[in-house]
Structure formats: structure tokens, C-alpha cells
Amino acid sequence: MRSLFHFFLRLPVIAFRMAGIVRVANRAKRRFRRELVESGLPEEVVDVLVEEFDPGKPLRKLFQKSAYRP
DSSP: EEEEEEHHHHHHHHHHHHHHHHHHHHHHHHHHHHHHHHOOOOOHHHHHHHHHHHTHHHHHHHHHHHHHOO
């Protein structure tokens, strides 16, 4: 019972840390896009590369799989 109580006390800390990770990943994605555009690549190529090398893609796939329950 005590460990469950401790978990619920730590839940806000875990949530804020996850939000920080998401913020850093989004910032990296924007910076990557900006660097590709500044290097002179066409917009279509930039879009494909940004989607392919998205740092949050594996986590989103994991959450989508766990959220889908037939």
C-alpha cells in the first residue's frame, strides 16, 4: 500500500520530466528542419527526412499500439 502511495506522489514529477523530454525532442526536430532548409534542400526532401528521423516517432508508435484495444 505504501509503495502505491509513493508512486502517486511521484506521478507529477514523472509527468513533468516526460513533458521536458517531449519539449527537447520537438526543439531538435525544428532545428533539424531549419538546418536542412538552410542547406538548400528542396522542401519535399526536407519533409521526408524530418519525418524519417523524428526522435519521437518510436514513442508515438508505442503509445498508439498500447492505446488501441480491439
